[in-house]
Amino acid sequence: MGATVLQPGAMQSALMHPDISIRSISKTFGSNKPILNGINLDVAPGEMVALIGSSGSGKTTLLRHIAGLTPVNADGGEIEVRDHVLQKNGKVTRDHGKLRARIGLVFQQHNLIDRYSVLTNTLLGAIGRTHCVGGWFCRFNRQDQDIARNALSRVGMLEHADRRADQLSGGQQQRVAIARTLTQQASIILADEPIASLDPASAERVMRTLSEINAVDRVTMVISLHQIDFALRYCQRVVAMKQGHIVFDGPRDQFTRHKIVDVYGSDAEMGRV
Amino acid sequence: MMSQAREIGEINRHEKNVAEKRRWPVYLIWAAVFILHAWAWRGTEMDPVALIEYSSNMASFAAGFFPPDFHNLSRTIHEMLITCQIALWGTTLAVLTSAPLAFLAAGNVAPWWVVQPVRRCMDALRAINEIVFAMLFVVAVGLGPFAGVLALWLHTTGVCVKLFSETVETADPRPVEAIRMAGGGFIARALHGLLPQVMPHWISLSLYRFESNVRSATVIGIVGAGGVGDLLWEYIRSFDYGRTAGVIAVIVVVVCAIDVLSQQLRRRIV
Structure with a gap:
């Protein structure tokens, strides 16, 4: 397990220039109760943060906001990614495409293109930096092909490069999705419940892969998880959400049983989480 | 026991009333469909009697098609x-x-x-x-x-x-x-x-x-x-x-x- 430990000087710099900076964002869909309510969060470069909380607590919505896929409420708040404003006062900035290319998103359901090969799916990570016509017809340059093959090799999927994506297991598809973000050369990876639909062995392998990428490439990661044991084992920092609020933000060793009960209720004590 | 039976009876009566009220729109839709077809019947001058009246003409016309000619x-x-x-x-x-x-x-x-x-x-x-x-x-x-x-x-x-x-x-x-x-x-x-x-x-x-x-x-x-x-x-x-x-x-x-x-x-x- 590759836990990243920041030195004191680096820590100060990281806090001054966080990779992700969220200020007072809220989100309401229609006239319902807010899904996010006054969220403030900084994520330092190279951090691996576990975002936990029960279903409906706002984890996915928060990740979609950081990815620039959903605009925040127009009544204030902003999200900065690597010192560039991604969205402010309900509007995603015009050059969000360039910023978004730095953010890789790993989805719960992998979101691969079923009829494409594993290699083509991985190469699609490079579409943002490929000449448009080349991208339309999957004509990627030699360098990107090497990057994609290397990414597949890192996640242990190179031998399946020519197979169709829909012929793979859930765990294998998730590893291809991670390879796609590696090919994208994202400096931030957001993962939305990446192991929710996987068996324990596949889940372990996916988390190990993410942890290695974080340790070796110093890629900043925010991973929403339902499995607290995985969160505590692989992530140095835990951010817990409840009803649209952040109710805990700190190192994993401070996320005690008492805090778990605070976040999940008494079910946690009975071992249901 | 008696009050429970009365309660069940009331529930059944209520459900029956609700079901009756729900049926009305269905009756209205069927009535509208019937009126629409009656209106279209007049417009298209539908005449089933003509089918029987001119059946001999149709039979002699159909006979002209047999046997099919494949010379060309x-x-x-x-x-x-x-x-x-x-x-x-x-x-x-x-x-x-x-x-x-x-x-x-x-x-x-x-x-x-x-x-x-x-x-x-x-x-x-x-x-x-x-x-x-x-x-x-x-x-x-x-x-x-x-x-x-x-x-x-x-x-x-x-x-x-x-x-x-x-x-x-x-x-x-x-x-x-x-x-x-x-x-x-x-x-x-x-x-x-x-x-x-x-x-x-x-x-x-x-x-x-x-x-x-x-x-x-x-x-x-x-x-x-x-x-x-x-x-x-x-x-x-x-x-x-x-x-x-x-x-x-x-x-x-x-x-x-x-x-x-x-x-x-x-x-x-x-």
Whole structure:
């Protein structure tokens, strides 16, 4: 397990220039109760943060906001990614495409293109930096092909490069999705419940892969998880959400049983989480 | 015990009242359907008695078709092939035109101010029958199969854009989001996120339209747009019902063969 430990000087710099900076964002869909309510969060470069909380607590919505896929409420708040404003006062900035290319998103359901090969799916990570016509017809340059093959090799999927994506297991598809973000050369990876639909062995392998990428490439990661044991084992920092609020933000060793009960209720004590 | 039974009785009565109230709209709908058909009956001058009254005339007319005359079979087959060629080009051009237009007519891809004008134009193309288009094109480009191809192209484009855009609207949005996150633009999202999902349906619908266009192409020949319809009209006008039956038999065989073939292909693709 590759836990990243920041030195004191680096820590100060990281806090001054966080990779992700969220200020007072809220989100309401229609006239319902807010899904996010006054969220403030900084994520330092190279951090691996576990975002936990029960279903409906706002984890996915928060990740979609950081990815620039959903605009925040127009009544204030902003999200900065690597010192560039991604969205402010309900509007995603015009050059969000360039910023978004730095953010890789790993989805719960992998979101691969079923009829494409594993290699083509991985190469699609490079579409943002490929000449448009080349991208339309999957004509990627030699360098990107090497990057994609290397990414597949890192996640242990190179031998399946020519197979169709829909012929793979859930765990294998998730590893291809991670390879796609590696090919994208994202400096931030957001993962939305990446192991929710996987068996324990596949889940372990996916988390190990993410942890290695974080340790070796110093890629900043925010991973929403339902499995607290995985969160505590692989992530140095835990951010817990409840009803649209952040109710805990700190190192994993401070996320005690008492805090778990605070976040999940008494079910946690009975071992249901 | 007694009070419980009374309570159950009240609940049953209440449910019965609610069910009775719910039935009224159904009765009204049936009444409206009946009135609509009665109104249409008068307009179409429906006369079942005439069927019986003129049955002997119809029997002698039908007898004229038997036995079918296949003396001119080679010409019939030649014209039938032209009909299939008209259908092939009409369908291919329509499918090629419809593919990009389908994305512009899909509410989940394009904004409403693009979707609405595209859809209304396609409504217009569908509203005008192939035979009307064929008559117009015969005037524009002269008698012959080319007018037929143009007529089928326009009408089929109207149909295909509607059907194709509906499959785009039901496609899974998640792969599109993945391409968007990787930095893919509008066209890349459509080509990689949507097209692989809708392609099998589009191929299936295109094959179905080809079948249907073979049938349409036989009719548009009647107004001079080439193919077997031209021949069919020639025989009907000269009251040569034996040869008319021969042409109809060839049309039925070819249409059935194409139907079976495309059904097999569709099964393999989807």
